[in-house]
Amino acid sequence: MDGAHQIVIVWIAAVVFFAIVVTRMVTKKRVPTQQRIDDWARKAGVCVVSAQRRYFFKGPFFFYRHAVVYRIRVRDGNEAMRDGWLRIGFSLFGDDFEDIRWEERA
Numbered sequence: 001m002d003g004a005h006q007i008v009i010v011w012i013a014a015v016v017f018f019a020i021v022v023t024r025m026v027t028k029k030r031v032p033t034q035q036r037i038d039d040w041a042r043k044a045g046v047c048v049v050s051a052q053r054r055y056f057f058k059g060p061f062f063f064y065r066h067a068v069v070y071r072i073r074v075r076d077g078n079e080a081m082r083d084g085w086l087r088i089g090f091s092l093f094g095d096d097f098e099d100i101r102w103e104e105r106a
Contacts, residue, residue: 046074059085
């Protein structure tokens with residue numbers, strides 16, 4: 001196989017890959033963020049008292065661009081209040097995810 005054929009194969013592979021990525025982005029059903037927060041809280045066994053979306057000051061998730069960050073306050077099973085930062089991420093090739101960073105108690 002000569003160099004011209006290899007270039008054509010690489011271009012075809014790139015176009016197919018790009019088409020897959022674009023299709024995934026367009027057709028992926030996004031679950032509304034509030035529903036994602038509620039689902040996370042149910043799995044974590046907590047009750048969300050407040051959730052404020054943060055656009056600029058994102059706490060420990062400051063450098064994450066492709067995620068929605070919330071400052072949250074929850075009530076756990078022992079009726080104790082906890083504050084933290086909840087990051088809701090969106091992935092092209094895998095499942096979407098949630099990541100929590102709890103604040104240390106004084």
